[in-house]
Amino acid sequence: MESGKQNEYAAFEEKVRRTVYLDNLSPNVTESVVRTALDQYGTVKSVEFIPNYLEPRNMPQCALVEMEKEKQAKVVISTLSEFPFMMSGMPRPVRARAAVAEMFGDRPRKPGRQIHIRWLDTADPDFEVASKLKQLVKRHATETAVMLKHQLEKEEKLAKQQGETLKANYKKYEMIDSLMADGAARRLARCYNLRVSDDSGPSTFH
Numbered sequence: 001m002e003s004g005k006q007n008e009y010a011a012f013e014e015k016v017r018r019t020v021y022l023d024n025l026s027p028n029v030t031e032s033v034v035r036t037a038l039d040q041y042g043t044v045k046s047v048e049f050i051p052n053y054l055e056p057r058n059m060p061q062c063a064l065v066e067m068e069k070e071k072q073a074k075v076v077i078s079t080l081s082e083f084p085f086m087m088s089g090m091p092r093p094v095r096a097r098a099a100v101a102e103m104f105g106d107r108p109r110k111p112g113r114q115i116h117i118r119w120l121d122t123a124d125p126d127f128e129v130a131s132k133l134k135q136l137v138k139r140h141a142t143e144t145a146v147m148l149k150h151q152l153e154k155e156e157k158l159a160k161q162q163g164e165t166l167k168a169n170y171k172k173y174e175m176i177d178s179l180m181a182d183g184a185a186r187r188l189a190r191c192y193n194l195r196v197s198d199d200s201g202p203s204t205f206h
Contacts, residue, residue, distance in 0.1 A: 024061070044068075
């Protein structure tokens, strides 16, 4: 029985070594977005968003991404640590680091580990510490809600700017294509003594 638990925990430790912890994610990021972004570094086996227990709206901003091999996880971590990596228009780059066992909500119990639970009396010195921690968590939740609201506003503004830029660039390319198609570009080139090249590559003026 104990041997089976040890094997289970050993397999879990291997999974931890293959897993990357991502944070600073946009609330708009989905599992498919993460898979598409990281598939270039190897095979993504699973994506698990870590629940945000401090927000009434469970908007995940961090995730555990299990790669097929430990080496692939190391490549993801080193690459994202060295170069800015954006997902879904997030104004700030995504951060990555190696996962640790405590990040997994479904982790098996470590063989030999014992957990003792007890109620604290109001006269216990630890009771005051626990009360302060409870107040700190509430304060943190309020600050997180304000920051999240501000972040979503920034992302919506950025998404709008990106959409407008994309439409403007598309209209430019459409205009260039129509000029080349109806011969207007060649007529203009003759007027200004320019040579138009439209070989296999994009049309250019010389």
